[in-house]
Amino acid sequence: MKTYLECIPCFFKQALFAARVATEDDRIIKKVLDRVGMLVKDIPLENTPPETGQIVYDTVREVTGVEDPFLEIKQASIDQAAAMVQSLEKKIANSNDRMRTAAKISIAGNIIDFGANASFDLNETVDQVLGSPPAIDDYHLLREKIGRAQRILYLGDNAGETVFDRLFIREIKKRVVYAVRQSPIINDATIEEARQSGLHEVAEVISSGSSAPGTILEKCTDEFVEIFRNADIIISKGQGNFETLSDAKGPVFFLLKVKCPVIARDLGVKEGSIIIKSAQGSRM
């Protein structure tokens, strides 16, 4: 997905939020915004938003000197999600279609996104998501593909959401490779947060080799790209992975909660919708 003009004010909103998480010094925060301002002319609208996002968050890190501003937030999100696991396991156990319920819970976890929107209620989101159908629902295809797949690649997104991904992967009951960011970017999971979420117990956790808040194949390691190219199915979580892979060829399924008006318009759905979308359309 290309960068829309609306993304530009949003980059400033995100830079301000991240800088505020990193420091209380308004002069330093102003310097972050000054530097982001200088970047605007170099943002090509042809780029995907996470390509620019990476530069914006690198700027926050450089100017504030804080390597991982969202470290504490990531920990808190994992704790918050972990505290819900027992009750969510019951919901999965009591449901007609365990895998569908677990998939929807993992999509509800995608609300934990401090790039898109820092104010959310995780419990409420889970209830909402379980109580309503996805706006795009290729779940039957997803299930069928998973049933026949041997090589499953799962692209993680935010720390905390990772805990719910574990519940979903348990229902897949197959070997899964779970890929995360190479180093800290927003509140996205790295190998550290994936381990803390127990994902190594249900999947092989690897780094994509890139620290963009999405999956830009040209910036990933050869090893990751090979796994991507050979996968029978790729489960892509979240907005950043959608923004960077929406035009990719391959057996990709996008599972996300739509948290911004630009993506809502791009997908032709309402903001707040949840999506289970096959990149290859609804026919197999």
Add this chain to the structure above:
Amino acid sequence: MKTYLECIPCFFKQALFAARVATEDDRIIKKVLDRVGMLVKDIPLENTPPETGQIVYDTVREVTGVEDPFLEIKQASIDQAAAMVQSLEKKIANSNDRMRTAAKISIAGNIIDFGANASFDLNETVDQVLGSPPAIDDYHLLREKIGRAQRILYLGDNAGETVFDRLFIREIKKRVVYAVRQSPIINDATIEEARQSGLHEVAEVISSGSSAPGTILEKCTDEFVEIFRNADIIISKGQGNFETLSDAKGPVFFLLKVKCPVIARDLGVKEGSIIIKSAQGSRM
């Protein structure tokens, strides 16, 4: 009021909105945002937001080549407000305190602000405002001051709101000088829009001499500043006039609808509140 860090993403939102009103060419709109980006480092947080706002909107004008992007919007707002006059006159006639009702109607008209928030429902806002008390309510002081005043200066804000200002000024029943912007800026009224709103029938309409979306005394004409300094009471409408005069000495009353979180915090009220606030405090 100083510029808050949150104002910076908002300048981009405003530049994008104004550029979209001026042109459909995304490349030109991107150039506007590029130019605004270059400005950020030169925005001192000590300045009031309208000082920067003027530069931002000048940039929109320069890059798009459209002198008055909001011309049609201003006309439509005046027409919309004018269509409500008859029913509002009835509400004023049937109320216990005609001047208070008319003042509140003129504050409701302050919702017509295409800088702060382009989506609003004017009818609904009037009903809401008439049905609830101001969050800061120095009306009794305002009424008393007006009763004793000989020289009344009224600082206008948005086109359309001007129509409701006329209803309020009619209830004041004294000679009023009504000041507007020197040239087009956002959807603020100039002499042209003030005349179209019939303000010349109830007041002496003058220009402040400045085209900032507020009242920056250093940039106004000597003639205006003299009227300002000699006024027995200054009725200041809207956010921009508040932002630029909040620290001014003088018998100023701020009448506005709070349309942004920064001003809400600065005033210690909720967003959406209406305000009748004496700059000199609630004691006379």
